Amino acid sequence: MAEQYSWPARGKTSIIGKSHSRLDGPEKAAGTAKYTYDINFDKQLIVRALGCPHGHARIKSIDTAAAAKVPGVDYIHAFKKAGDEIEWSGELIVAVAAISGGAAAEGVSKIKVQYEVLDSFTAEDDLEAAIKAGRTKRGGGKSLTAREPGDDDDEDEFVDAEIERLLKAAKFTVDAYFGIDSITHCCLEPHGTTVKWEGDRLVAYLSTQNVSGTDDQFARGLNITADDVDVHCQYIGGGFGSKFAVDYWGLAAAEISKATGRPVKFLLSRDQEFKLGGNRPSGYLKVRLGADENGVVQVWDSHHWGTSGYTGGGVSHSVVPYVLTPPNYRRKATSIKCNTARARAWRAPNHPQACAITQTAFDELAKVMGADSYDVFKANLPSASNGKADLYAAEMEIGAKLIDWKANWHLHGKGPKKGSVVEGLGMALHTWGGTANTSSAIVRVYPDGSVEAFCGTQDLGTGTRTVCAMVLAETFGLPVEDIKINIGSSKMPFSGASGGSTTVGAVSESHRRAGQDALAEIFKLAGKKLDADADDLEAIGGRIRVKGKPKRSISWKQACGGLGLKPLEVTSSYKRGDESPLSSSGVGGVQMAHVAVDTETGIVKMKKFVAVQDMGLIINRKLAESQINGAVIMGIAYSLFEQRLIDPKTGAFLNAEMRDYKLPRLGDVGDIVVSLYEPESERKRGVIGLGEPPVISPGAAISNAICNATGVRVRVLPATPKRVLDALKKARA
Amino acid sequence: MEKTPGKTGFSRRAFLKGSSAAAAATALATAPDVAEAHQVGTAVLAGPTVIVLTVNGKDHKVNVEPRTTLLEVLRYQLDLTGAKPVSGDGSSGASTVLVDGKPMMASTLLAVAVRGKKIETVEGRGGEKTPDAVQKAFVQYDAQQCGFCTPGFVVATRAFLDKNPKATEADIRGGLNGNICRCGTYANVIQAAIAVAKGGGNG
Amino acid sequence: MKAFEYAQPTTQAEALALLSPEPGKCELLAGGSDLVGLLEKMVLTPDRVVNIAEIDSMQQIEADEIGGGVAIGAAVHLDDALDSPLLAMYPAMMQVISGLGSMQAQAQSTVGGDLFRRPSCWYFRSGNGLLAGGGQMVALGDNRFHAILGNDGPAKFVSASRLAPALIALGATARVIGPTIDDEEFLPLEELYRTPSREGQRETALLPNQVVSHVILPPGEGTSGIYEAKHGAGPGDPMAAAAAALRIEGGVVREAKIVLGQVAPTPWVSREAARAIVGQRVTPETAAAAGRAAVAKAAPVRYRPSEGQHPPSGTVH
CATH class of the missing domain: 3.10.20.30 (Beta-grasp domain)
Structure with a gap:
């Protein structure tokens, strides 16, 4: 055991902190990387399923007789029965397994289901209608005042009076409404699985962010033991928080396979992926805030609502207002039960919405004051709930330089107009934990010097394999390409699900630990050969050498030769939450947007977007930059393009096809400038996850930029052309 | 429908040009096995x-x-x-x-x-071991994350650059919009395509 | 997809002989970029698909040496049209194709296929029929992308063809053949489209066994252009489009044809807009006046879902 795990100091690394192309890049670019959807077994059946077209209905009858007669149809699996109530459109009713997708789809088209259509409620932004319909649920809240109530005061009355008093005393006030609609995950590879039984053992290729956790889910659902389930996922076509579970269609695939004795492929169709594959809760907020003469917010009073589906839920009150938390506040949340599918975790759960509906209020304050938004954000930094005021200030300065804030800034709505186009700037800031997840890894060092590692993690696109290999390569002083990384099987050592920016921390922990533990053994062998104490050795450039005496060295291979015939195998682990010198949690991040708005068409174009991001110690700069670029683009998507549209009459999900669900294209993203912020004060904290934080701020930053350009607030995101035009029209009226 | 005489200089023959003389009419539902x-x-x-x-x-x-x-x-x-x-x-x-x-x-x-x-x-287009210029650039510029859209993007980029070998950044931003990436690799795809264009399509 | 028969004629006569007079029985396939998706979703369930993309007499772009115009085969792919020097004199058409936003759509789609693109209405595309309950689903539902003109009947979808507004403005004629090879007529392109009044009718005036073999353009002597307001750079439908073909003499518009796209169940020839610009010089002001005239009579279907500009309701505490 290595006494102390650690990272090499800055300037002392040969691999960590540098850029390295992703190891599985060539397979992906060549089209040979095999995703779950690409796994095909001999004699497999393909499943297609029928979904409910109504938002709310009761099944009167199901008739599958005609479907069973379609040539090629082999098996019919019912998820629902007569009498069952359906709570959202798209919910699966019956699955049909056939020898081809075409035959299965034709079978589905022959199923006759009679519904009693019930009233559906989907007006997720309409609080009053929801109250009338009895669709609301308390969503929690909290109030805090700097002055404490007296012993005789009724607490609620005191808070009420105090809030009113502070608002009245405020030099500047804002009374406004902000919102952000529900969106979907829209993974390009839909949810699903390809399975086969080998005797009583289930082999499941599953599109999952949770390789190590889904064998048990299959086992519990099928009444077998997890030992009898082997989940594989070498590649996954997007997850974003929606692919932690086997899901009922995954279990159905295993059941159909068992019943038919044939391998089964069951992936959701595109519209089902939209309808069932995951969505992010909406949030709509009314706020009154009061600030002093310097623009420092002293009091915040808000109520927000929204939906995460038919059971209620929504954006947590705990992140309202977002990061910047005044000394006096009252916040209240109401959740609305809608006939829509249950939400799933979406990249940085709660944060993007909370940022979008609250940091817009701070920008509104700047508008009211006739002040520079930058100054107002800066003035409020001391109230940052994570205590990172200095970090944010430093990041704001970097961002402002990169976007040339001073030169491009003008007061809200006061910029020059070129034809019908106006431009503007906006900013926002964010925070995230990013604690490393629990992770174990086996590292094997073979007598010929080759190195292999095994870990039941997965690669969502983060570059997990590359991170594992870089950590081991750095540890052993070997080239990255010399490390063989094995991931993506539930038979490998447990590694936590990839969610919440926990993966790079997790695998860095397990691989660095296993690497350092293994290296200690190799040093013992090398020490004998070099006649040196193991503690005095270092592994650099493919050699083991005595510290300070680089000429006293042997090659890595020679050292490993000392292993004899048996490879060295080391298993090391990290448990989430354990104090560690290798990883920690808590980041900031500042983003700034520069947009151009066509006031004639309402079309908003991204000119430039700057993302300044800290993440503790950087493992791979290139992959880190990719994560941030990607997050910003997802942010542009939910700020300007995507929204889930539900038919107000039938509750049907209307835009559940790629042609209708608007996403940005390559030509829509403008220039994205990423700045990785890694001062020693951050680097020394070790690895912190990066997947979530940069996706949080774009909503507020872009909304603020639009308001700066036009002088008018587009109250709800996405800022579609219609919304921009409506806002401009209303302002003119 | 109202019949409107064609006000063109084309002869009827012109519209049939290139067609074979006899039309073998095939009745509905007479498929050969x-x-x-x-x-x-x-x-x-x-x-x-x-x-x-x-x-x-x-x-x-x-x-x-x-x-x-x-x-x-x-x-x-x-x-x-x-x-x-x-x-x-x-x-x-x-x-x-x-x-x-x-x-x-x-x-x-x-x-x-x-x-x-x-x-x-x-x-x-090439394999993992023998990638073509576009595939190489996609790896080098990390124009991929989950990678599910990547093969389609690679083929589209290749076709675009074959047709526009001297494409500028503006051409690329205007011309490669037939593909969707959900992870958000567009910024890197642009860099990869620029690099290939600058290398004359082979770099 | 429902199982269907497939035929791939090589002549116009063969194609006509393969078609059925009964609506919905046969579908014409060209590039496939629209039809195959509709078959996949089983919005269309024909017994037979007839691929007219391989009829070589419909794959040519030819100059009309006498009249000075151009005949474009319906099976000509859009990228080939874009590259054709014969079509350079029709800027409005070129602008539409280069603005499609998808190289794949340019390569795969054909001129004829584009003219017959089915409406994008999401009620239609999720299997509720072209009129979606006599227009009721649209009227009571989410109609943000539906017709603002010509929508007083049950048809509330918008015509989806990207080329049609430009081609109509340019004065195109469709050569329509069928039911037999001896039946040939030349139809001003705008007359190809009609607004259906009952379910079962389509958005064109053709019989099920008629085919547009060619589009004929008169000499491109005037000025033309198209403006599409697009939400995003992708191949999605524009929110609205306007094509204009003008004859300008001495700086003044003498003749104008202005056609709106994506606003009505058919490409919408705006005589109001043309009247407003004729006799004027083209300036931002006169163009804006023509634009206002074009939509003066627009009547959006009342938009139902709250658009989120105000809190729909609800107060703080």
């Missing part, structure tokens, strides 16, 4: 049929129905799973392949309709 596999022919096809498709320079005998898409054939019969099923209507570009050198969506092409055409998939 097995079509001649190698022949494209004008016979009405129905039900399972063996046809030949030329994919990545090789002829493949495959079993299809009229409703079978090229994408299904590639993925289920030829083990060419680079082209991906993302949208049934081609709006994501994930199933992009080259048909006689042009980028098209395998998801919206019927297999029977591409008989006799040269089909090239991403796998035909």
